[in-house]
Amino acid sequence: MTGLTTANDPVPTLRLDRARRPDGSFDPAFTDALRDALHRIGFLRLHGFGVAPGQVAELMAAAGAFFDLPPEQRLALDNRESPHFRGYTRLGHEITAGRPDAREQIDFGPELPARPRAEWDEPYQLLEGPNRWPDDTVPQLRERAHDWADLMSRVATELTRALAAGLGLPEDHFDPLFTGEPHWFGKVIRYVGPPAGETLTPDAQGVGPHADWGFLTLLLQDPEGPAAGLQARPPGSDWVDVPPHGDSLVINVGEMLEVATDGYLVATPHRVLACGPGTTRQSVGFFWSPRLDARLDPVPLPADLAAQAPGVHETAQNALLPRFGDNALKGWLRSHPEVAIRHHPELVRTARGSVDAESVQ
Ligand SMILES: O=C(O)CCC(=O)C(=O)O
Numbered sequence: 001m002t003g004l005t006t007a008n009d010p011v012p013t014l015r016l017d018r019a020r021r022p023d024g025s026f027d028p029a030f031t032d033a034l035r036d037a038l039h040r041i042g043f044l045r046l047h048g049f050g051v052a053p054g055q056v057a058e059l060m061a062a063a064g065a066f067f068d069l070p071p072e073q074r075l076a077l078d079n080r081e082s083p084h085f086r087g088y089t090r091l092g093h094e095i096t097a098g099r100p101d102a103r104e105q106i107d108f109g110p111e112l113p114a115r116p117r118a119e120w121d122e123p124y125q126l127l128e129g130p131n132r133w134p135d136d137t138v139p140q141l142r143e144r145a146h147d148w149a150d151l152m153s154r155v156a157t158e159l160t161r162a163l164a165a166g167l168g169l170p171e172d173h174f175d176p177l178f179t180g181e182p183h184w185f186g187k188v189i190r191y192v193g194p195p196a197g198e199t200l201t202p203d204a205q206g207v208g209p210h211a212d213w214g215f216l217t218l219l220l221q222d223p224e225g226p227a228a229g230l231q232a233r234p235p236g237s238d239w240v241d242v243p244p245h246g247d248s249l250v251i252n253v254g255e256m257l258e259v260a261t262d263g264y265l266v267a268t269p270h271r272v273l274a275c276g277p278g279t280t281r282q283s284v285g286f287f288w289s290p291r292l293d294a295r296l297d298p299v300p301l302p303a304d305l306a307a308q309a310p311g312v313h314e315t316a317q318n319a320l321l322p323r324f325g326d327n328a329l330k331g332w333l334r335s336h337p338e339v340a341i342r343h344h345p346e347l348v349r350t351a352r353g354s355v356d357a358e359s360v361q
């Protein structure tokens with residue numbers, strides 16, 4: 001099962017347990033299919049990545065138990081109290097493409113002590129700090145989420161090496177970007193439709209069209225959840241559905257990888273449709289990202305691939321910043337204006353195309 005697609009489903013499927021040959025070297029059939037999928041579509045589905053039996057169901061159950069708590073218990077983790085953008089965002093308080101998203105979530109990352117402001121060399125160091133977990137109410141969520149992040153870090157490391165090999169580079173080419181403290185982050189998400197019996201407003205969005213600003217995204221959609229939701233818009237294509245397939249992951253290219261490959265790999269725009277009345281959908285995103293101080297300099301691509309690299313796609317609203325910490329800060333300030341204005345008012349105006357300070361109370 002290497003790089004299979006059908007006309008109705010352009011998103012290829014790969015198995016990570018077929019990536020290497022018995023002698024430990026990467027199998028070009030895998031690395032070519034990986035590179036090709038992330039070049040043409042920017043998305044793929046991954047099976048065979050070492051998930052333990054029951055791991056997905058237990059993670060989803062813990063997430064569901066949290067989201068079913070009364071609002072005041074969820075708000076005990078309010079991310080507006082975290083200068084590091086960690087914790088719980090209420091329904092409708094994250095902004096994508098300028099509009100509120102019909103989802104709630106817990107954002108988490110590497111568990112590190114906060115750095116005092118006086119010690120910052122760069123503003124992006126505010127992104128380091130403690131997570132906020134519901135240890136009093138759903139204590140199992142912290143462990144399940146961090147176990148998931150550990151597995152995803154291993155999968156992402158292997159995918160990153162396979163991708164380097166597929167690009168004609170030594171497999172450890174990208175390793176230096178991630179040594180030390182790679183600044184991955186995770187997102188435990190629930191999309192919430194309007195109450196049963198009401199209708200969706202025409203402009204409702206689960207999450208609006210966007211590209212991810214990390215290196216690679218590894219997304220888990222609840223296999224028991226609704227089939228419709230995630231959609232991607234590959235180059236030259238209309239929106240296509242990317243439904244869940246069992247315990248598989250959806251892998252997509254982040255802006256940092258588009259920057260490093262001068263657009264040969266594409267950070268494909270995607271969105272999630274709003275849930276219908278009386279329904280919900282859960283997912284867990286894992287955003288594999290370099291150290292905050294890592295610079296994504298262009299990689300030396302073989303001539304045939306370089307000839308297919310159109311450059312990065314920047315817009316007036318979205319600059320792609322080659323130092324990862326700068327790109328990450330841009331994303332957080334834009335998505336969470338309430339946190340930005342409460343804790344970092346001096347930074348809000350410096351993030352290109354991000355936050356309209358006047359519109360937020
Ligand atoms: O929940 C999903 O299916 C996708 C979420 C997403 O694209 C994101 O959080 O960046």
Ligand SMILES: [Fe+2]
Binds near residue numbers: 210211212217
């Ligand atoms: Fe995304």
